[in-house]
Amino acid sequence: xxxxxxxxxxxxxxxxxxxxxxxxxxxxxxxxxxxxxxxxxxxxxxxxxxxxxxxxxxxxxxxxxxxxxxxxxxxxxxxxxxxxxxxxxxxxxxxxxxxxxxxxxxxxxxxxxxxxxxxxxxxxxxxxxxxxxxxxxxxxxxxxxxxxxxxxxxxxxxxxxxxxxxxxxxxxxxxxxxxxxxxxxxxxxxxxxxxxxxxxxxxxxxxxxxxxxxxxxxxxxxxxxxxxxxxxxxxxxxxxxxxxxxxxxxxxxxxxxxxxxxxxxxxxxxxxxxxxxxxxxxxxxxxxxxxxxxxxxxxxxxxxxxxxxxxxxxxxxxxxxxxxxxxxxxxxxxxxxxxxxxxxxxx
Numbered sequence: 001x002x003x004x005x006x007x008x009x010x011x012x013x014x015x016x017x018x019x020x021x022x023x024x025x026x027x028x029x030x031x032x033x034x035x036x037x038x039x040x041x042x043x044x045x046x047x048x049x050x051x052x053x054x055x056x057x058x059x060x061x062x063x064x065x066x067x068x069x070x071x072x073x074x075x076x077x078x079x080x081x082x083x084x085x086x087x088x089x090x091x092x093x094x095x096x097x098x099x100x101x102x103x104x105x106x107x108x109x110x111x112x113x114x115x116x117x118x119x120x121x122x123x124x125x126x127x128x129x130x131x132x133x134x135x136x137x138x139x140x141x142x143x144x145x146x147x148x149x150x151x152x153x154x155x156x157x158x159x160x161x162x163x164x165x166x167x168x169x170x171x172x173x174x175x176x177x178x179x180x181x182x183x184x185x186x187x188x189x190x191x192x193x194x195x196x197x198x199x200x201x202x203x204x205x206x207x208x209x210x211x212x213x214x215x216x217x218x219x220x221x222x223x224x225x226x227x228x229x230x231x232x233x234x235x236x237x238x239x240x241x242x243x244x245x246x247x248x249x250x251x252x253x254x255x256x257x258x259x260x261x262x263x264x265x266x267x268x269x270x271x272x273x274x275x276x277x278x279x280x281x282x283x284x285x286x287x288x289x290x291x292x293x294x295x296x297x298x299x300x301x302x303x304x305x306x307x308x309x310x311x312x313x314x315x316x317x318x319x320x321x322x323x324x325x326x327x328x329x330x331x332x333x334x335x336x337x338x339x340x341x342x343x344x345x346x347x
Contacts, residue, residue: 091121142302
C-alpha cells in the first residue's frame with residue numbers, strides 16, 4: 001500500500017512492527033483487499049504494510065502511536081467476537097486520536113441489546129454513556145449525527161431487557177404539525193409516525209422487529225408526541241425526549257416534572273436547529289441555563305468532532321458552524337456601527 005494518499009514521510013519518522021497471534025482474525029482485521037488498513041492510512045497519514053501475521057507501521061511518531069493503538073483495539077474487538085465495519089473503525093480511530101496515542105484508560109462501556117452490543121465511538125459518547133448510567137436526568141446537546149438519541153435508546157433497551165424499568169417511553173414535539181394533530185388523516189399512530197420515525201429506526205436496530213411490534217402493542221414501548229405527556233406521571237420507565245430544542249419553556253417544564261419513581265429521563269436536542277416560531281424561546285435553551293449545577297442532572301455537549309455518520313457530515317457541520325459564526329460577527333458589527341451613528345445624530 002505504498003501509494004496511500006494520506007502517508008507523509010516527513011517529520012519525526014519511525015517504523016513499528018506489530019504481531020498478531022491469531023491468524024484467523026487477520027482477514028477481518030485487515031478487511032477485504034486491506035481496506036481497513038487503507039482507512040487507517042487515510043485518516044492518520046501513516047503507511048501500513050502487512051506481511052504474514054505482522055503489520056509494519058511507518059510515519060510520524062505520534063501518528064504511528066495512534067495507529068498502533070487503533071490496530072490493537074480492533075484486534076481486541078475481534079477477539080471478543082465483535083464485527084468491524086467502517087463506522088466501528090472510525091470510532092476506534094476517533095477514540096485513539098483523542099487519547100493522543102496512549103492506551104485508552106478506564107473501564108470499557110458496552111450496552112447490551114438483543115441485536116448487537118453498542119459501544120461509544122468518541123470520547124464524548126463515552127462520557128455521555130457514563131452520564132446516562134450515573135444520573136436520573138441527562139441532557140445530550142449537539143449536532144445531528146453524534147449519536148445522542150441512538151445511544152439513549154440503546155441504554156433504554158438495555159434497562160428494559162435487564163428488568164430495571166418496566167417500559168420505555170419515547171417522545172418528540174411534532175412542531176411541523178403545530179402539535180395539533182387532529183386535522184391529520186388516520187389514527188394516532190398514523191398521525192405521529194412521520195415525526196417519530198428516527199425513534200423507530202433506533203429501536204429496530206436494537207431489537208428484533210417482531211419484539212418491537214409486540215412491545216409496542218403491549219405498551220412496554222410507547223412512542224408518542226410530547227402533547228400526549230401532559231398530566232401523566234412516568235414511573236418505572238426510561239423516558240426519552242428527542243428534538244427538545246423545539247419545546248417551549250412551558251412544555252419543557254411540563255415534561256421534566258412527569259418524572260416518577262424509579263424512572264430515568266434523557267433529553268436530547270440541537271440548539272442550532274430550532275424550528276419554533278420567531279420570538280418563542282426554546283425550552284431546551286432555557287433549561288440548559290436554569291438546571292446547570294442541579295444535583296442529579298448531567299449535561300453532555302457534543303460537537304462536529306463527534307459526528308459518527310459519513311466523515312463528510314462532520315465537515316458539513318463545521319462549515320455551517322463557521323458560516324453562522326461569521327454571520328453573528330457581521331450582525332454584531334452592523335449593530336455596533338448603527339449605535340455609533342445614532343449617538344452622532346443626537347449630538
